Amino acid sequence: MTDQSKRNDQAVLRKMQAARMAVLEEIGKVVVGQREPLEQLLTALFAGGHCMIQGPLATAKTILVDSLARVMSLDFRRIQFTPDLMPADISGTEILEEDPATGRREMRFVKGPVFCNILMADEINRTPPKTQAALLEVMQEKQVTLGGRTTSLPKPFYVLATQVTLEHEGTYPLPEAQQDRFMFLVEMDYLGEDQEVEAVRRSTGGRQAELRKLLGVEDLLEFQNAVRDVALPPALRKYIVALVDTSRPTRAEAPDFVKDYVYWGAGLRASQYLSLGAKSRAAQDGRTTVTAADIRGVIAPVLRHRIGLSFRAEVDGVSVDEVIRRLAEAVPAPDGK
16 A cells, blocks of 8 residues: 555545544434444444344434434435335335327336435334335345336435334334344433433423534445455454354354353354444544454444344343353453453
8 A cells, every 4th residue: 555545544534533523413412312322323324334223212213313314415215114014115116107299108117215325214113024125135235126127226325224122012023134234233222310301401492403414425435435444454353253153052162151042143244244343433433453342342233133032041031232242251352352
């Protein structure tokens, strides 16, 4: 790499650092608390990944996504997922049209709301799996295929989905293949007492904060390229693979707690997203090389929707985050922590 290339890379990283701080500050005008979920969202967006946001009702999931979209000069669409939503309501449909001049009939593709930069799938688990599956090709290939014709989506393209906890009535669990398309599962919880008082004050006052546009299409595409250029040392690459491999109960060398509490473990995408998430954290910190701390910082949002717990885990009251914590302790990092 030439000196000029290094200077260009450092300039992009400084720009990313400044953008991160500006977005955090701007959204803080509207969203009280929830700093960690917002930081995880930015880590995924800068890496080009989709996010699922999960939590109890009224924990500002929708407001957080809406606020994030408002600070970006991107085409934003929102779909409220309901039990009667159909796949065509997401991806689009073909209609038969007649040319008034020639009388000739032909099929015309009418694009659905998925043709945008940021798609908010609000309460995605309130619609049946058939409709949820309409997002599979969209999220992986970033295209829609209908009637033998493939149409690409705009770049960049993100799906930011919210999900209410499954105990609520009228929810459908997402298939494992659908969950695996999300880079992160971000957990949001209730605010502390002081934060909730502040949230009530802001949301019931006479004036609502105006959010400035801070990032555009070119900025995000530039950040995505910069993240992929961050170096991941071979020892840390092996560390990532070891973490994911240890989550699989079918491995003979899997720890006893994995064999007891895990029904199915993480797949290849977990290793890929751990790498990209760690690179994104390093880039936002202005560093050109990943550290073990970067990996540990993204292990929970990457793995928590890629590990299926057994019945015994439910009986013993063991959560997926507890399993992930024990995984991190079971696999030594190259830095000895």
